[in-house]
Amino acid sequence: MLPLAKLAALLPLLASQCMAQSFTISNGQIFTPGFAIVNAPQPGTPLGGDDLHISLDVTANGRLNLPPYVEDSPSQIRNISVFLYSYTTGRNFTVAHPSQGNDSAALGDIMAQEDGSTVKHINWKWPDCLIGDGQPRDLDSDRGIYNISIRQNFRLNDEDHYTIFDLPISVTNRIEDLGGDRPSCDELDNDMIALEDIDAASANAVGVLFAPGDSTQVEAVFPEDDPENGLGGSRREGTPADGLGGAGSLDWRGAARWACLAALAGALTL
Numbered sequence: 001m002l003p004l005a006k007l008a009a010l011l012p013l014l015a016s017q018c019m020a021q022s023f024t025i026s027n028g029q030i031f032t033p034g035f036a037i038v039n040a041p042q043p044g045t046p047l048g049g050d051d052l053h054i055s056l057d058v059t060a061n062g063r064l065n066l067p068p069y070v071e072d073s074p075s076q077i078r079n080i081s082v083f084l085y086s087y088t089t090g091r092n093f094t095v096a097h098p099s100q101g102n103d104s105a106a107l108g109d110i111m112a113q114e115d116g117s118t119v120k121h122i123n124w125k126w127p128d129c130l131i132g133d134g135q136p137r138d139l140d141s142d143r144g145i146y147n148i149s150i151r152q153n154f155r156l157n158d159e160d161h162y163t164i165f166d167l168p169i170s171v172t173n174r175i176e177d178l179g180g181d182r183p184s185c186d187e188l189d190n191d192m193i194a195l196e197d198i199d200a201a202s203a204n205a206v207g208v209l210f211a212p213g214d215s216t217q218v219e220a221v222f223p224e225d226d227p228e229n230g231l232g233g234s235r236r237e238g239t240p241a242d243g244l245g246g247a248g249s250l251d252w253r254g255a256a257r258w259a260c261l262a263a264l265a266g267a268l269t270l
């Protein structure tokens, strides 16, 4: 066990290392603060292959009609954008954005695709820097744990909302180079914004919507990197979440991760 004083010193780090997140799940569907319901992927899934596949029901399982909406309809989805980002790698890719053109590597307005279907399937070609197989092997790697960030602009009973739903996945399965036919990461990349500045908690004050009575709160814990592969240092300079600098930070982060797991194990046995 770590001495108490050391644990206390680690406390500020624990919050960033633990990444305990809670999801509202029913019948394999993940409910969000908005009309979109995630059919796939499930939180924490290792992904790879040719494309990132995301399946979203955009009608809250039939509670909302599909567009076109009557202009002053008190409830409607204005638009949905999706990003794939990681504070660990410092990457923030556009997956879908309503202002994106059709010839771009990112998708455009997903509400306009698959006309008449309540479920929108996002198939986004993994960009070049994610090519590889398995866990990230060096500090420069862009592979590893990411969040699929689903941003919903919608109106519910005459009130406008913009909510942020982050679904963690890991980009650790095999992604082939397709003979150079992958979009470039840099072309899809956006600036990173610090977690405090995004302030998802305030944005999501409306809460998770439309979850049925039989849904379950599932607590999930995601370590930032796989402790076994020895990674854990800041992989890139100056990403907002790093907060830690210098070579000595490796040990601290490792210790913090174990303290995190120990604290959670303790909480579970109480």
Ligand SMILES: *[C@@H]1O[C@H](CO)[C@@H](O)[C@H](O)[C@H]1NC(C)=O
Binding pocket: 019, 085, 086, 087, 088, 145, 146, 147, 166, 168, 200, 241
């Ligand atoms: C994923 O999102 C959560 C909160 O939404 C954040 O705490 C965590 O740092 C993010 N993970 C990565 C790898 O950026």
Ligand SMILES: *[C@@H]1O[C@H](CO)[C@@H](O)[C@H](O)[C@H]1NC(C)=O
Binding pocket: 078, 079, 097, 098, 099, 153
């Ligand atoms: C998305 O919807 C919001 C709210 O109506 C609007 O301000 C924004 O311009 C829309 N974005 C795009 C790219 O259409």
Ligand SMILES: *[C@@H]1O[C@H](CO)[C@@H](O)[C@H](O)[C@H]1NC(C)=O
Binding pocket: 099, 100, 101, 102, 108
């Ligand atoms: C993309 O293509 C669809 C249908 O082919 C079209 O309706 C839409 O306007 C196009 N979007 C852009 C931004 O060019």
Ligand SMILES: *[C@@H]1O[C@H](CO)[C@@H](O)[C@H](O)[C@H]1NC(C)=O
Binding pocket: 083, 085, 092, 190, 191, 192, 193, 194, 198
């Ligand atoms: C990613 O980029 C988008 C578009 O600029 C931004 O809205 C979003 O907040 C960024 N996400 C992070 C985690 O920085």
